[in-house]
Amino acid sequence: MIRLHNVSKTYRTDKVETLALKDIDLAVERGEFVALMGPSGCGKSTLLNLIGLLDRPGRGSVEIDGAAIGSYGDKTVARLRNRTFGFVFQSFHLIPDLRVIDNVELPLLYRSLSGGERRKLAREALTRVGLGARMDHFPNQLSGGQQQRVAIARAIVGRPHVLLADEPTGNLDSKMGAEIMDLLLQLNAEGTTVVMVTHDEQEARRVGRIVRVFDGQLVGQEQLHAA
Numbered sequence: 001m002i003r004l005h006n007v008s009k010t011y012r013t014d015k016v017e018t019l020a021l022k023d024i025d026l027a028v029e030r031g032e033f034v035a036l037m038g039p040s041g042c043g044k045s046t047l048l049n050l051i052g053l054l055d056r057p058g059r060g061s062v063e064i065d066g067a068a069i070g071s072y073g074d075k076t077v078a079r080l081r082n083r084t085f086g087f088v089f090q091s092f093h094l095i096p097d098l099r100v101i102d103n104v105e106l107p108l109l110y111r112s113l114s115g116g117e118r119r120k121l122a123r124e125a126l127t128r129v130g131l132g133a134r135m136d137h138f139p140n141q142l143s144g145g146q147q148q149r150v151a152i153a154r155a156i157v158g159r160p161h162v163l164l165a166d167e168p169t170g171n172l173d174s175k176m177g178a179e180i181m182d183l184l185l186q187l188n189a190e191g192t193t194v195v196m197v198t199h200d201e202q203e204a205r206r207v208g209r210i211v212r213v214f215d216g217q218l219v220g221q222e223q224l225h226a227a
């Protein structure tokens, strides 16, 4: 469902040019769980951002369900992104002044839904991640693992086909990290495609496929479990 053809990305600042990705060819099929691994600065987050339509490649093409997005305008891309992808980050990115339920509703504000419908979907998403009893808390009243669950609820509330997670367990201890992995594996088993950046080899061995990145290039793949 996601195809990157010959994708390169260069970051330019006043003085420096960084070739962050070089000639990437990558396909992710519906239902897969893919882990992107590689040393710091090798281009993993850049790759995840291109897959999730948060950024555009300098060269090459990105296709979602057979449609090349290169010719799409920014508004069309934003709508496609909102419907296709849910995002989870290492540092949760919850809004501290909003209650848990209101954080989870945020991605739905861009859809034409009533307040009641938004609340119902947010409740369902929070129940799905095991936080049905914490809806009226504020983020700082929750543990790190619980905050990441709220972030996952926010990522899945709009029923995206694909979850993109950038080091989702990076700020958690190993027990909480393993619980977040359990949840991501469960969502994948229920049909959500997952692409995750991780530095943790043990974690990566639980997913379907490991894609290794080095110096802006794909340098190896391991198929571990069938999708």
Ligand SMILES: Nc1ncnc2c1ncn2[C@@H]1O[C@H](COP(=O)(O)OP(=O)(O)OP(=O)(O)O)[C@@H](O)[C@H]1O
Residues within 6 Å of the ligand: 011, 012, 013, 018, 019, 020, 038, 039, 040, 041, 042, 043, 044, 045, 046, 047
């Ligand atoms: N906005 C930016 N402007 C300029 N250079 C950037 C920008 N974002 C990333 N880079 C550079 O591009 C390269 C790839 O960065 P990226 O964040 O994708 O790596 P990463 O593998 O995710 O690293 P880490 O594991 O440390 O998060 C690095 O050399 C980085 O310094």
